[in-house]
Amino acid sequence: DAKTTQPNSMESNEEEPVHLPCNHSTISGTDYIHWYRQLPSQGPEYVIHGLTSNVNNRMASLAIAEDRKSSTLILHRATLRDAAVYYCSANDMRFGAGTRLTVKP
Amino acid sequence: EPEVTQTPSHQVTQMGQEVILRCVPISNHLYFYWYRQILGQKVEFLVSFYNNEISEKSEIFDDQFSVERPDGSNFTLKIRSTKLEDSAMYFCASSKTGGPNTEAFFGQGTRLTVV
Numbered sequence: 001d002a003k004t005t006q007p008n009s010m011e012s013n014e015e016e017p018v019h020l021p022c023n024h025s026t027i028s029g030t031d032y033i034h035w036y037r038q039l040p041s042q043g044p045e046y047v048i049h050g051l052t053s054n055v056n057n058r059m060a061s062l063a064i065a066e067d068r069k070s071s072t073l074i075l076h077r078a079t080l081r082d083a084a085v086y087y088c089s090a091n092d093m094r095f096g097a098g099t100r101l102t103v104k105p
Numbered sequence: 106e107p108e109v110t111q112t113p114s115h116q117v118t119q120m121g122q123e124v125i126l127r128c129v130p131i132s133n134h135l136y137f138y139w140y141r142q143i144l145g146q147k148v149e150f151l152v153s154f155y156n157n158e159i160s161e162k163s164e165i166f167d168d169q170f171s172v173e174r175p176d177g178s179n180f181t182l183k184i185r186s187t188k189l190e191d192s193a194m195y196f197c198a199s200s201k202t203g204g205p206n207t208e209a210f211f212g213q214g215t216r217l218t219v220v
Contacts, residue, residue, distance in 0.1 A: 034208075042213060049208065095148050
């Protein structure tokens with residue numbers, strides 16, 4: 001299983017972009033990169049996933065490095081509701097330790 | 106919007122007792138998962154289930170755990186003889202197609218407290 005490394009925590013100001021990094025240097029060629037988030041007192045929630053190309057959806061963008069050893073989840077304008085633990089996964093449905101994002105008003 | 110539902114939301118049980126956690130996945134989904142989250146820790150994969158069989162399980166999912174899809178709608182996790190360290194939030198998830206190129210939907214969890 002590809003191991004992921006994320007910063008323990010990050011802070012952002014409301015309405016500013018946030019770039020959440022993830023390293024997955026042991027990723028294999030067929031492993032998708034998934035991002036989920038967990039809002040306080042809730043179950044995890046799907047954010048986005050991709051294989052090689054950058055991906056966009058209504059929640060976020062995913063930028064994948066050319067060598068696929070790292071990726072970045074981009075929240076274009078952070079809101080208070082985006083405060084959560086963000087999990088990056090580079091294998092099938094297993095999560096790393098996650099990054100706790102704090103959004104300041 | 107369809108959602109995964111879990112019951113009960115909170116269960117308290119005595120050490121050594123059997124407990125069954127219940128989940129109703131989204132109706133047209135075929136792949137099912139259980140996770141646990143010990144207080145303050147990360148979400149840990151337990152098991153995935155497809156076509157009435159376990160697809161994959163983690164080292165946490167030992168002989169004390171079992172899963173079942175007893176009918177067309179429910180998906181259950183049984184812990185045979187609970188230990189104090191089984192106290193955690195347990196999340197059920199389902200996905201339509203399984204595999205890496207898919208998204209999973211999670212329930213709100215069952216908080217299990219073993220006393």
